[in-house]
Amino acid sequence: MSAPASARRLPPGPPATRTVGLLARMARDRLSVMTSAALSYGDAVRLPLGPKTLFFFNHPDHAKRVLADNAANYHKGIGLVHARRALGDGLLTSEGELWKAQRKVIQPVFQPKRISRQTGVIAEEAAKLVARLRSRAGTGPVDIREEMTELTLGILGRTLLDADLGVYDTIGESFEVVQDQAIFEMMSLSAVPSWLPLPQQRRFRRARADLERITGRLAAERAAHPSADGDDVLSRLIEATAGEPDEAVRRQRMRDELVTLLLAGHETTASTLSWTFLLLDQHPLVLEKVRAEVLEVLGDSQPTPENLHRLAYTSRVLEEVMRLYPPVWILPRKAQQEDEIGGFHVPAGAEVLICPYTLHRHPEFWDAPDRFDPERFAPGRADKRHRYSYIPFGAGPRYCVGSSLGTLEALVVLATVVRELNLVKAPGYVPKPEPMLTLRVQGGLPMTVHPID
Numbered sequence: 001m002s003a004p005a006s007a008r009r010l011p012p013g014p015p016a017t018r019t020v021g022l023l024a025r026m027a028r029d030r031l032s033v034m035t036s037a038a039l040s041y042g043d044a045v046r047l048p049l050g051p052k053t054l055f056f057f058n059h060p061d062h063a064k065r066v067l068a069d070n071a072a073n074y075h076k077g078i079g080l081v082h083a084r085r086a087l088g089d090g091l092l093t094s095e096g097e098l099w100k101a102q103r104k105v106i107q108p109v110f111q112p113k114r115i116s117r118q119t120g121v122i123a124e125e126a127a128k129l130v131a132r133l134r135s136r137a138g139t140g141p142v143d144i145r146e147e148m149t150e151l152t153l154g155i156l157g158r159t160l161l162d163a164d165l166g167v168y169d170t171i172g173e174s175f176e177v178v179q180d181q182a183i184f185e186m187m188s189l190s191a192v193p194s195w196l197p198l199p200q201q202r203r204f205r206r207a208r209a210d211l212e213r214i215t216g217r218l219a220a221e222r223a224a225h226p227s228a229d230g231d232d233v234l235s236r237l238i239e240a241t242a243g244e245p246d247e248a249v250r251r252q253r254m255r256d257e258l259v260t261l262l263l264a265g266h267e268t269t270a271s272t273l274s275w276t277f278l279l280l281d282q283h284p285l286v287l288e289k290v291r292a293e294v295l296e297v298l299g300d301s302q303p304t305p306e307n308l309h310r311l312a313y314t315s316r317v318l319e320e321v322m323r324l325y326p327p328v329w330i331l332p333r334k335a336q337q338e339d340e341i342g343g344f345h346v347p348a349g350a351e352v353l354i355c356p357y358t359l360h361r362h363p364e365f366w367d368a369p370d371r372f373d374p375e376r377f378a379p380g381r382a383d384k385r386h387r388y389s390y391i392p393f394g395a396g397p398r399y400c401v402g403s404s405l406g407t408l409e410a411l412v413v414l415a416t417v418v419r420e421l422n423l424v425k426a427p428g429y430v431p432k433p434e435p436m437l438t439l440r441v442q443g444g445l446p447m448t449v450h451p452i453d
Contacts, residue, residue, distance in 0.1 A: 008345040011055060013037070013046030022049055030435045031329075034355045038362075044344050052078060055346055056353045058362065060388035062341050063354045066333055067388075068396035073339055077332035078351040087182055088252065090260025091401065102257060105240045106401055109160060109233050115404050116305045118159040122409055123302045125155045126416035133421055133449045141426040141446035148273045152266035155409055160261065161218060162232040168214050175263050177207035183436050215258040216251060233261060261402075264437065268327035269406040271440040273413055275325040276318060277423045278431055278445060279372055286374060287418065290314050294415045303412045311415060316374040318410050322392035324372065326356040327406070329439040331394055356391050357439065365389040422450040 157165030393400035434442035
């Protein structure tokens with residue numbers, strides 16, 4: 001049934017004559033495009049981008065409609081669809097019955113009881129990080145983003161795969177190349193043939209082959225040496241694909257799932273931790289409060305599920321970091337059928353964007369939205385806020401499956417580091433957000449290490 005005439009009003013936006021300029025700005029600074037669009041046109045904006053017109057909605061009610069109330073109408077959209085050429089059909093990019101089957105296989109690994117049991121493993125890896133950083137004290141700046149990437153890959157290997165990823169010394173670089181290619185596919189709308197012998201395409205093919213080799217080896221080793229309880233991701237994927245008669249298809253499914261899970265899983269937490277240490281350096285009073293709480297609650301003891309819940313202020317700091325720099329900064333969707341959002345008509349086939357980065361800074365829902373203020377999440381204040389004004393891990397059926405592990409990881413690592421070290425931004429360094437698959441610190445994060453004992 002067609003929408004009534006009253007619902008066919010389209011959102012305002014820049015004229016089509018500005019397409020070339022918008023495309024150039026989108027390639028150069030995606031966050032400024034989204035921010036200025038919301039400021040100039042309001043909570044619903046039409047953005048003409050070459051062959052596509054994007055429908056950008058920036059109100060919590062809009063997010064609720066797209067991500068939860070009418071989620072079945074909105075499949076993965078522009079960007080993620082094109083990133084499929086780089087990432088394959090993993091949980092991040094798949095749809096329909098395939099996505100449901102993948103989610104069913106993966107979901108049990110992230111059950112609260114199982115995640116809680118990983119606290120000791122995470123604490124061990126965090127202690128190793130502190131030891132590595134201590135050894136670098138007085139030697140000049142350390143790239144904290146790189147350290148967080150190595151840390152989170154190690155944690156994911158142990159907690160999800162029951163495997164040591166540290167033996168694969170190329171995995172971090174290969175993930176970096178694959179992510180760069182995914183963003184390139186998103187921005188070019190996959191218009192550049194993958195067979196062209198461009199340097200970037202050659203790097204990507206090498207990286208993809210490397211990840212296929214690594215995931216294949218991981219699967220073979222797990223098949224040869226099954227885990228005791230069989231509740232890790234590798235064991236579950238092996239069991240789920242055992243009935244596939246085509247060996248090539250089975251390997252591809254395994255590769256897609258592992259690459260997607262590891263890439264999205266380690267990148268989100270590494271980005272959050274990088275921004276956290278940067279913001280704490282910029283706000284020393286907040287750092288003092290975090291350290292005081294950690295010392296009072298943990299003392300010299302290791303973080304445990306029993307004492308971590310008492311780190312209330314530290315948890316609020318992480319929530320505020322993810323408000324300003326949400327790990328999932330954009331949620332692209334494609335309307336399967338026409339719809340109405342906020343009084344505006346959304347045609348069937350429309351590319352729809354929900355942007356947590358701008359939503360988390362909406363002045364109607366956040367006082368002084370650009371200010372770093374963890375007390376926004378104090379008891380009583382957060383209760384009055386629109387549920388969908390804060391969605392760092394998305395919302396609805398496709399809410400990030402690994403959010404509980406990522407949150408636990410960030411809390412344990414933050415508490416372990418601030419108890420022993422000060423991390424200070426290198427002089428002259430100016431941080432800038434880089435909106436890739438996650439919202440990371442562009443070009444690395446140089447900080448000097450200062451033990452506090």
